[in-house]
Amino acid sequence: MSTLTLLPAGLTVEVAAGASLLQAIITAGGKLAGKCGGDAQCGGCHVFVTEGRKGLTRLTPAENAKLDTLVGVSSKSRLACQVSFTGTEPVTVELLGALSG
Numbered sequence: 001m002s003t004l005t006l007l008p009a010g011l012t013v014e015v016a017a018g019a020s021l022l023q024a025i026i027t028a029g030g031k032l033a034g035k036c037g038g039d040a041q042c043g044g045c046h047v048f049v050t051e052g053r054k055g056l057t058r059l060t061p062a063e064n065a066k067l068d069t070l071v072g073v074s075s076k077s078r079l080a081c082q083v084s085f086t087g088t089e090p091v092t093v094e095l096l097g098a099l100s101g
């Protein structure tokens with residue numbers, strides 16, 4: 001098990017190893033504008049992982065390619081639909097802009 005904390009709202013949920021970050025964000029009460037059904041095509045699930053990056057699976061080529069096309073990307077950027085929890089450490093995610101739940 002791990003925990004997910006959403007910023008700026010401060011919502012926290014328990015998350016099982018292997019669970020999707022996108023699903024965990026929705027379960028915690030966060031809102032994301034993903035529109036492609038989790039195919040790394042729309043970029044609407046872009047979030048910043050501010051703590052616990054090792055608690056998540058590694059960047060995939062598809063995720064990396066899509067992030068290269070987005071504005072406002074940083075070294076903390078991930079596409080929530082492409083990420084799962086490893087269960088090794090707590091994770092904190094910052095939701096972006098008006099969609100921050």
Ligand code: FES
Nearest residue numbers: 034040043045081
């Ligand atoms: S839901 Fe579209 S890129 Fe993640």
